[in-house]
Amino acid sequence: MALAFLIALGPISVAGELLYNGIVLPDVWPPRDQAPRSPRPMSVPYLASHPAVVPIDVGRQLFVDDFLVERTDLRRVWHQAQPCTENPILTAQTPEELGRSTEDGEHEAVVYLGNGGVFYDPADRRFKMWYTAGWRGGLAYAESRDARHWTRPALDAAGRNLLLPRGLATAGWDNSVWLDLAAADPRERIKLLTQRDGGIHALLTSGDGRAWSPDTVAGKSADYSSFFYNPFRRKWVHSIKRNGPRGRTRHYAESADFRAPGVYDRSVYWVGADELDAPDPAVRDTPQLYALNAVAYESVLLGLFAIHLGPANEVCERGRFPKLTELKLGFSRDGFHWDRPDRRAFLAPSQRPGAWDRGYLHGTTGVCLVLGDRLLFLYTAYSGESPSGWKSMYSGASIGAATLRRDGFASLEAGPEGGTITTRPVVFDGTRLFVNVAAPAGELRVEILDEAGAPLAPFTREACVPVAADSTLQPVAWRGGADLSALRGRVVRFRFHLRNGGLYAFWVSPDDSGASRGYVAAGGPGYPGTVDTVGAAAYRSAADAGAGSSGE
Numbered sequence: 001m002a003l004a005f006l007i008a009l010g011p012i013s014v015a016g017e018l019l020y021n022g023i024v025l026p027d028v029w030p031p032r033d034q035a036p037r038s039p040r041p042m043s044v045p046y047l048a049s050h051p052a053v054v055p056i057d058v059g060r061q062l063f064v065d066d067f068l069v070e071r072t073d074l075r076r077v078w079h080q081a082q083p084c085t086e087n088p089i090l091t092a093q094t095p096e097e098l099g100r101s102t103e104d105g106e107h108e109a110v111v112y113l114g115n116g117g118v119f120y121d122p123a124d125r126r127f128k129m130w131y132t133a134g135w136r137g138g139l140a141y142a143e144s145r146d147a148r149h150w151t152r153p154a155l156d157a158a159g160r161n162l163l164l165p166r167g168l169a170t171a172g173w174d175n176s177v178w179l180d181l182a183a184a185d186p187r188e189r190i191k192l193l194t195q196r197d198g199g200i201h202a203l204l205t206s207g208d209g210r211a212w213s214p215d216t217v218a219g220k221s222a223d224y225s226s227f228f229y230n231p232f233r234r235k236w237v238h239s240i241k242r243n244g245p246r247g248r249t250r251h252y253a254e255s256a257d258f259r260a261p262g263v264y265d266r267s268v269y270w271v272g273a274d275e276l277d278a279p280d281p282a283v284r285d286t287p288q289l290y291a292l293n294a295v296a297y298e299s300v301l302l303g304l305f306a307i308h309l310g311p312a313n314e315v316c317e318r319g320r321f322p323k324l325t326e327l328k329l330g331f332s333r334d335g336f337h338w339d340r341p342d343r344r345a346f347l348a349p350s351q352r353p354g355a356w357d358r359g360y361l362h363g364t365t366g367v368c369l370v371l372g373d374r375l376l377f378l379y380t381a382y383s384g385e386s387p388s389g390w391k392s393m394y395s396g397a398s399i400g401a402a403t404l405r406r407d408g409f410a411s412l413e414a415g416p417e418g419g420t421i422t423t424r425p426v427v428f429d430g431t432r433l434f435v436n437v438a439a440p441a442g443e444l445r446v447e448i449l450d451e452a453g454a455p456l457a458p459f460t461r462e463a464c465v466p467v468a469a470d471s472t473l474q475p476v477a478w479r480g481g482a483d484l485s486a487l488r489g490r491v492v493r494f495r496f497h498l499r500n501g502g503l504y505a506f507w508v509s510p511d512d513s514g515a516s517r518g519y520v521a522a523g524g525p526g527y528p529g530t531v532d533t534v535g536a537a538a539y540r541s542a543a544d545a546g547a548g549s550s551g552e
Contacts, residue, residue, distance in 0.1 A: 020058045020232055021067075021299065022051030023334050030252050030336055032268050036244040039275040044337045053425045053491055058232075059299030059518020059532075060436065060505040063421075064331045064410045065339050072421035074412035074498065078342035081377050081402035088356050088381070088398035090142065090150050094133060094160065100390065101135035103166075104173075105317070107394040109386035110135040115226045115293055117177030117365040118378045120147075120523035125545070127369065129378070130163070130177040130190075130209075135394050139164040139171040139192075141209060146546040147369060147376055148401065155210070163209040168197045176226035176365045179522075180258075181529050187211075191258050193218065193227050193238075201225055203259050219264020222248070226365055228294045230254075230301065230335045231519060231530065237335070239292045240264055246272050247288035248308060252336065270336070276343045277307050280324055285310030290325050294332070295367040296530070298407070298505070298518035303330035303338055304346075304363040304377075313393070320391040322359035322382035324349055329409060342410070347379060347402055356398050357381035366522030368404075372542030373472040375404045375521070406472040407436045411502035414442070418499035425451065429488045430508030433476040434516075439501025440470045448484075449493040456487070461497055472504070473514045473536055484508060509535060 016025035023046045034042065047065060054068060061068055063076065092098045092109040100108045116131040127147045133140035140161050142150040152161035164171035172194030183189045188205035192212070196202050199222065202215035222241040230237050236258045240251040249272035253263045270292075277287040291306035309324040316323045326345035330338035349359040360382040369376040383396030412421055437444050444467040448459035455461070458480025465477045475482065496503055507516045513535030520527050526534060526541025 017233070019334065020055065021333055022054045024051075025334060030254065030268050034269045034271070036246065036249060036269045036272065039246070041274045041276055041340065042271055042338055044339045046333055046337070047339060050424065053427055056299075056426045056428050056508060057430065057517060060407055060507045060516045061299055062331075062407055062409065062505050063412050063503065064300065065341065067333060068423050068426070070422045070424045070493065072412060073419040074414050074421055074503070077411050077413050077502065078344065079404065079408050079410065080344065081347050081404045083347070083357070083400060083402045084148070086148065087400035089148055089378075089401050090129070090131070090399040092134075092386075092398070094152065096133040096137055096140075096160065096162065096166070098386070099134060101137065103136040105135075105392060105394065107135040107392045108388060108390045109395055110137070110397040111140075111399055112380040112397040113362055113364040113378065113399060114174045114224060114380065115176045115291065115362065115365045117179065118369065118522060119179035119366050120369055120525065120527070121179060122181070122523065122528050125525065127547075128179060129399075130175070131399065132171070132175065133162060134166065135397075136166070136173050137171070138162040138166045139175060139194075147371065148547070164212070168195075172196055172202065174223045174225075178227065178229060178365055180229070181523070187213075188258070191227075193225065195223055195225070199223075201264065205259065213259075216259040216261050219262055219267075221251075221264060224291050226291065226293055228365065229296075231296050232301070233335055235335070236260075237294070238263060238267070239270075239294070240267050241291070244269070244272065247286065248272070249289050250292045271338055273307055276340070277328075278343065280309040283310040283324065285312070291362060293363050293365055293367055295521045296519035297368070297521045298516060298532075299333075301332040301335055302367055302521065303332060304328075304367050305330055305340070306362060316393045320393065321353075321384040322393055324351070324359045325361050327361050327363055327379065331409075347377065349381060354383065354385070356383050356396070357400065358383050360394075360397075368521045370406070370520040370522075370524035370527070370538075371547040372524075372539040373406045375406060375408070376547075377402045377404070405504070407505040411438070411504045412498070413502045414498040414500065416500055418497065420495055420497050421503070422449070422495045423493050425491045425493055427489060427491050428484075428508040430510050431483055431485050431488070432509045432512055432514070433482070433484060433494075433506065434509055434514045435467070435474050435476055435496075435506045436472045436504035437467060437474055437498075437501060438470045438504070439468060439498065441468070442498070442500025443468050444476075444499075444501060444503065445497040446476050447495045447497070448487065449495055451491050453493070456492065459484075459487075461495070473539065475512070475514065511535075513537065
């Protein structure tokens, strides 16, 4: 497949690493040309100069940008996550969670993902959550069969669910946890980043969450730093919080080894909030980038940006209410540059006094779970008050969930008059075309074109069996057949003809299962690992686990 792609692409000058999607990285990596003083949005080189041919063998191909779009007259529509009706799904209950903290102020009734971690573990078919019990408290653990109802297993002689007790020398502050399903050493399956005294961040590993490796010092930074694994390049990436000319921002560092010492010392400025992030109309403070978590989802990196809207900490401390942060989306195809086309909040605080989600929203390491035809996002929100009536900036923290259609970040929409989208030249080695489409009262037809733009029989529009369905995993067929084997390794374009509906994604699967060979974020029922190798079977597993589309 790689040879076929290079032949199709023609002579190229490879400046750096060639990625799975045809993007060639510059020889200086990570880039050092970002400007921390600039209010302008980050430029995205691969959208300005795209590959001549795009390999599409990894994952569902999302329409979150124009990377794959040569031309279209369809309208791109952005969609927001919907909070679940049963929110919050985890509230302070234990003495450690309900009690008043004396670290960094006095705060009560706190359970938070800061950043914590939420993943699905196929080894024992459970959703697993690592969170902080009490403000600046211990590292706690909860688990679930359906991702909605969570239990706290007894992990010590006192019956508590604590993996590490409170303290800068033990649990630390503001951790980030990753469940590494591909760890070569089972003793390193759980990876932890935590903050020690003086802003020093330490890296630890564990097999069971009870016995931990010694600290490896990553370096010094502000709180709420985090990390993620970029499987497209096999790198551990650190999202490092540092203050700069425009307030809170993120710096970037990467390493092949999670426990690489001093990795923060090799960091470069990465990204911050910019002029397209609107201030809160009542507060009117300049927005800042408070946190950035990311995960591989299908064929892209999905980023969850926590945008800080103020007020300043001292104002919130005096007023005894939480500050405001909104969660917004970003997408990256090279692992560094972020495209953020929709600046509305993907998840927003209610700002209602007394509400569980009044303010200070946080996402989590792992970002989201894949539950059949839905994505599930777990997040923290603060009310600013505890059940006892105590009010403070960081009191009353709970964990909630929100859902989104699978691949549902953006759709290309057509009305009754219809429209088309033609892709850029692509190459694949799969055999069956699948789409994520919502057109139950409309129609989708697909044709495949050669390099000159001529339809390739039998894969013509006229021969396509029309799709009138609302499905996140829908096969496409033609009267002459559905097998695309004859086109494997050949440069083609897809043209989608849509009427009265929305198109979210397409992909060419290796078989009739609809498996995408893309990444499934923090995992989900039915997936044996972090890659979709099973297709429709995972949908059935999610339904069997009771973790399907309910809960909105």
